[in-house]
Amino acid sequence: xxxxxxxxxxxxxxxxxxxxxxxxxxxxxxxxxxxxxxxxxxxxxxxxxxxxxxxxxxxxxxxxxxxxxxxxxxxxxxxxxxxxxxxxxxxxxxxxxxxxxxxxxxxxxxxxxxxxxxxxxxxxxxxxxx
Numbered sequence: 001x002x003x004x005x006x007x008x009x010x011x012x013x014x015x016x017x018x019x020x021x022x023x024x025x026x027x028x029x030x031x032x033x034x035x036x037x038x039x040x041x042x043x044x045x046x047x048x049x050x051x052x053x054x055x056x057x058x059x060x061x062x063x064x065x066x067x068x069x070x071x072x073x074x075x076x077x078x079x080x081x082x083x084x085x086x087x088x089x090x091x092x093x094x095x096x097x098x099x100x101x102x103x104x105x106x107x108x109x110x111x112x113x114x115x116x117x118x119x120x121x122x123x124x125x126x127x128x129x130x
Contacts, residue, residue, distance in 0.1 A: 063088065078108065102129055 009093040011019065017023040043051035063071045065079040065086065073087035081098035088094075095111045104114060121129050 076108070 006053045008015070020027070040051065040054070043054060044122075063069060063074055063079065065077070066082070067082045068085045069079055071077070071090070073090045074092065077088055077091060077096065078091045078094070078097045079086045079088070081096065084098060086096060086098070088096075093099065093108045095104065095106050095108055104117075109112070109115045118130065121127075
């Protein structure tokens, strides 16, 4: 792990070109395509303690919640609903996020598609929710 001075999310083109030109910055493309066995080999070679910790991990099927959760026949769900009881029955692999002004429910595998909702809110001029 390394300390960073700051992180700049999606810099403007001119700023990005300057950063690349001066050579004092690192770039995270955010796209990683590896076979799992190759990642494990790389950890074993370069970070053996981390590789050992990864080997000790167990895949979780439990539910995770920020608040009060009652779950019956429900597995692998992520619930963010602080200060509120959330009850789940017979559902799997959902993301449930409850904020004061909006509620999001999505299958885990599609949670990144929240961008489509944001785009729709912009088109419908619902700036109060952005």
